Amino acid sequence: MAQQFNTGYWAKDIVSSEEHKEYNILNVGPTHPATHGVFQNVMLMDGEFIVETEQTIGYIHRAFEKIAERRPFYQITPLTDRLNYCSSPLNNMGWHMTVEKLLGIETSKRVDYLRIIVMELARIADHLICNSVIGVDSGALTGFTYLFQSREFIYEIYEEICGSRLTTNMGRIGGFERNFSDKAWDKIRYFLKTYPAHLQEFENLLSRNRIFMDRTINVGAFPADRALAYGFTGPNLRACGVDYDVRVMNPYCSYEDFDFIIPIGQNGDTYDRFMVRQEEMKQSLHIIQQALDKLDKIPDKETFYAADPRFVLPPKEKVYNNMEALIWHFKIVMGETDIPVGEVYHSIEAANGELGFYLVSDGGRTPSRLHFRRPCFIYYQAYPEMVTGNMLSDAVLTMSSMNVIAGELDA
Amino acid sequence: MYRFNPYRDQLVIQKLSDHFPDVVQFHERSSDMLCVTVGNEFIHDLLLFLRNDADLQFNFLTTLCGMHYPETNQLGVVYHLHSFVNNHRIRIKTATDQEQATVPTITTIWPAANWMEREAYDFFGIIFDGHPNLKRILNMDDMTDFPLRKDFPLEDQTREDKDDSMFGR
Numbered sequence: 001m002a003q004q005f006n007t008g009y010w011a012k013d014i015v016s017s018e019e020h021k022e023y024n025i026l027n028v029g030p031t032h033p034a035t036h037g038v039f040q041n042v043m044l045m046d047g048e049f050i051v052e053t054e055q056t057i058g059y060i061h062r063a064f065e066k067i068a069e070r071r072p073f074y075q076i077t078p079l080t081d082r083l084n085y086c087s088s089p090l091n092n093m094g095w096h097m098t099v100e101k102l103l104g105i106e107t108s109k110r111v112d113y114l115r116i117i118v119m120e121l122a123r124i125a126d127h128l129i130c131n132s133v134i135g136v137d138s139g140a141l142t143g144f145t146y147l148f149q150s151r152e153f154i155y156e157i158y159e160e161i162c163g164s165r166l167t168t169n170m171g172r173i174g175g176f177e178r179n180f181s182d183k184a185w186d187k188i189r190y191f192l193k194t195y196p197a198h199l200q201e202f203e204n205l206l207s208r209n210r211i212f213m214d215r216t217i218n219v220g221a222f223p224a225d226r227a228l229a230y231g232f233t234g235p236n237l238r239a240c241g242v243d244y245d246v247r248v249m250n251p252y253c254s255y256e257d258f259d260f261i262i263p264i265g266q267n268g269d270t271y272d273r274f275m276v277r278q279e280e281m282k283q284s285l286h287i288i289q290q291a292l293d294k295l296d297k298i299p300d301k302e303t304f305y306a307a308d309p310r311f312v313l314p315p316k317e318k319v320y321n322n323m324e325a326l327i328w329h330f331k332i333v334m335g336e337t338d339i340p341v342g343e344v345y346h347s348i349e350a351a352n353g354e355l356g357f358y359l360v361s362d363g364g365r366t367p368s369r370l371h372f373r374r375p376c377f378i379y380y381q382a383y384p385e386m387v388t389g390n391m392l393s394d395a396v397l398t399m400s401s402m403n404v405i406a407g408e409l410d411a
Numbered sequence: 412m413y414r415f416n417p418y419r420d421q422l423v424i425q426k427l428s429d430h431f432p433d434v435v436q437f438h439e440r441s442s443d444m445l446c447v448t449v450g451n452e453f454i455h456d457l458l459l460f461l462r463n464d465a466d467l468q469f470n471f472l473t474t475l476c477g478m479h480y481p482e483t484n485q486l487g488v489v490y491h492l493h494s495f496v497n498n499h500r501i502r503i504k505t506a507t508d509q510e511q512a513t514v515p516t517i518t519t520i521w522p523a524a525n526w527m528e529r530e531a532y533d534f535f536g537i538i539f540d541g542h543p544n545l546k547r548i549l550n551m552d553d554m555t556d557f558p559l560r561k562d563f564p565l566e567d568q569t570r571e572d573k574d575d576s577m578f579g580r
Contacts, residue, residue, distance in 0.1 A: 058549035065534070066558055070565050101443065228495075231472055231523030242495075249498055344443045345491055345502065347473070356474055358489065373474040373491075381526045410549060 023051060026392070030059055034396040036133060037406030041383075041395075048391045053384045057377075061410040068370040072335030073099050074173060074311055076370070081167035083374060084408040087126035087351040088168045089118045089158065097252055098346040098357040099173045099311070103339070107306045110298050111175045112254035113291045117188060118161065118170065119253070119348075120284040120291075124195070125154045126351030127235070127277040127284075130403040134274050135206055137400045138215040143202045150198050153191055160184035172312045175305025192289060196282070203278055213271065220386045220398030221269035230382040233375050234353025236402055239276045240268030246349040253348075257294065258287050270401040310337050335365035352376055352403055376408040419499045420445040423467060430460055444500045451507040454488070455515040458503070461492060462520060468496045472521040477531035478506075481561045486512040486537050507537070516542040534559035 029040035038059040044052040064079045071079070080091040093115050100107065107115075128151055132144040155165040161184050162170040162177065171177065206212045222232075224240040237244055245262045247255040263279035265272025305312040313332055318325035331337060341363045347356035356373030379402065386402075387395040423445060427435045435457070436448040449457050461469040469492040478487035487506040493499070507514055516539040517524045528539040529548040536557035539545055547554065556563055 058551075061549040063558065066563075066565055228471060229522050231521065244495060249495075250500075345473075345500070346443075354473065356491070358474065358476060358491070360478075369478060371474065371476040371489075377526060377530075378474075378523055381523070 028392075028395075030056070034137060034400075036400060037404065037409075039399070039404065039406065039409075043392070043395075045392070048393075050387050050390055050392060050395055053387060053395075055380070055383060057380070058410050060406050064411045065370055065372065068367055070366055072365050073337075073339070073367070074332070075335075076367070077171075078167065078169050080372075081169055082407050083372060083411065084126070084350060084352060084355075084376070084405045085166060086129050086405060087122040088166065089122040089170045090126075090348065090350045091355065092168060092170045093119055093253070094346070094348040094350065094355050095357060096171055096173045097348065098344060098359050100306070101344045101346050102342055102359055102361060103173075103308075103310060105174050105306050105308045105310065107175060107253075108300075108303050109254060109257075110295065110300055110303045111306060113295050113298075114176060114180065114304065115171070115253050116255070116258070116291050117288050118158075120287050121154050121157060121188075121191075123351050124281050124284050125151050126403070127281050130351075130400070131274055131277050131281075132202070133400050134216070134270065134397065135202075135212070137397050138212055140206060140209075140212065143205045146198065146205075147202050150191075150195055153187070153195075157184060157187045157191065160187055172305060174309055174312050175303075177313070179302065179304045188288070189292070192285060192292070196285060199278075199281060207275065207278070216271040216274060216397060216401070217269060218267065219270045219390065219394045220401065221267045222382065222386055223268065226382070226385070227268060227379075230385075231378040232353070232382070233379070234349070234351070235273055235276045235280060236268075236353065236379055238262065239265035239272035241266055246347055246354050250347070252346070258290050260287050270397050273401045337365075339363055339365070347373065350375065352405065352408065353379070372411060374408045374411060376404050377411070380404050380409055416499055419497055420501075423447075423461075423499075423501060426464060426467060427457070427460075431457060444502055446502045446504065448504045448506075451488075451505045451514045454490075454503070454505045455517055455520070458490065458492070458517055459520055461501075461503075467494060467499075469494045469499075469501070471495055472517070472523050472527075473500070475517075475524055475527040475531065477535035477537055477559065478504075479509075479535060479560045480506065484509045486535050486560075488514050488531060488537060490517075512537045513540050514538070515540050518542055533557075536560070 024045045026043045026045050028043055029035050030038050040056040042054045043050050068076050068079060077092050077095055080095045081088040083091050128147050132147045135143040158168050159165050161180055162168050222240055224242050227237050227240040241264050243262045243264050248262060260283045263276050265276050311332060314325040314328055319329045339361050341361060343360040345356060345358045347354045353375030355375060358371040359367050360369040362368040386398055424437055431453060434450050434453050438446055461467055471493040473491040473493045475490050478489055480487060485506045486509050487504060490503040492501050505514060514537055516528060526548060528542055531537050532539060532545055533547045533550050534557060
């Protein structure tokens with residue numbers, strides 16, 4: 001029988017129950033090698049089983065919603081980079097499309113397809129990190145090192161398109177800052193050719209691996225009705241068997257032109273989340289291939305921003321030699337573009353689910369209020385319900401398979 | 412792009428006018444979806460009705476956020492609902508007095524509202540009546556201000572080297 005400590009320094013850490021059990025309090029985090037970010041969980045443990053857990057979040061809160069109230073619209077793009085920093089271009093494009101919706105800017109098909117290529121590359125990069133990290137947390141480091149070459153290659157494509165890698169600040173409101181270079185096209189085509197084999201190699205290592213299946217099947221399972229009540233979106237909801245995808249439900253950016261499958265799981269456990277992400281990467285490759293084919297059919301190879309360039313900086317040589325271009329450049333940089341009064345909600349299917357921007361404009365140079373619907377923040381609150389009764393090692397896997405990104409969680 | 416669905420909007424307007432006469436206002440204010448304004452004492456009943464009604468079926472709480480209206484000295488909450496069945500979104504707004512900012516909680520309808528309401532409390536000081544664990548979530552616990560209110564300064568107000576008066580807000 002366990003010894004009872006009732007007095008002294010230890011008393012507050014040990015909760016004794018009627019059955020002469022002894023509970024311990026375990027602090028997982030704020031910085032812990034198994035959490036991949038700054039998360040704290042204070043867990044009440046019965047041996048290795050979790051009885052109760054309480055989360056503390058906000059360690060990297062940066063007040064983006066407040067800062068956005070002082071920034072002109074194009075200066076908010078770098079803030080969105082830092083939400084889900086594993087797939088910054090998705091956030092950038094989502095923000096640009098929100099402003100375009102407010103301003104009523106129509107983009108051409110070519111711009112939409114270019115955006116779709118970038119967004120699907122970002123989705124692959126995000127899912128790739130999540131899935132390889134599930135492998136790492138279950139003890140298989142090898143797949144992680146294999147796939148990171150591909151992520152590096154995607155970052156090289158970003159670099160070719162916009163010049164930066166992690167926090168991309170890619171594109172402009174209305175399109176892109178420059179056309180894709182020939183080198184960028186070569187790299188995208190090379191990636192499409194080589195990545196399926198890498199992905200298959202990674203999948204062969206894990207998907208039918210007995211150890212991996214034993215570690216992940218029925219771990220952190222969550223029923224579909226609870227997932228809906230908790231506001232799950234994205235791969236986590238689809239793993240529970242609900243085929244909700246913003247790309248299909250409310251198509252934006254010409255996604256209605258594309259033919260792809262929404263993979264769903266059954267049990268909503270870690271294995272299903274892994275497999276859904278795995279399949280989504282293949283579908284993303286399929287979408288990129290379709291976008292390339294469609295772009296080949298479009299004779300115009302030069303348009304990379306909307307016909308309404310209210311936020312697209314004019315080319316530098318024009319700025320130096322042409323009065324109107326100089327004035328226009330100045331107005332954009334100083335945030336003097338006319339903004340209508342109104343409010344819009346725009347959501348995109350980001351890598352973790354529905355990333356929404358609720359933008360209220362009072363006609364000023366900055367938003368009067370900007371609210372981010374961050375998918376991580378909403379579904380991470382179900383974590384205690386998912387891990388209670390499970391073992392600590394399963395809780396680690398559950399967290400990594402939910403793909404909770406600290407930047408998105410804390411805004 | 413979100414497609415405006417006048418038929419479903421009309422259905423929501425009609426149902427709400429029948430069940431909540433005189434307390435619901437509709438307006439579309441250059442908006443992308445139907446926007447409904449309701450008094451804060453009815454918000455829980457209205458959202459529960461929208462979720463449970465067999466024709467409307469707003470089963471998903473997309474997001475919930477706080478608002479501050481300094482000109483009327485009010486705090487507000489904005490709810491975005493989504494019906495997966497009908498693929499229809501609506502926006503619901505409520506406002507309450509800044510000194511006595513109390514709104515009924517909807518954590519009993521959607522547990523997802525738990526942290527969103529804590530966030531709205533944290534940043535605006537809106538008290539959600541009946542919330543199981545209403546405390547600060549992203550800011551530190553001993554903070555006394557509500558930073559997303561418009562009167563909370565973003566920058567250090569003691570600085571004298573910057574003059575923003577030429578640049579709007």
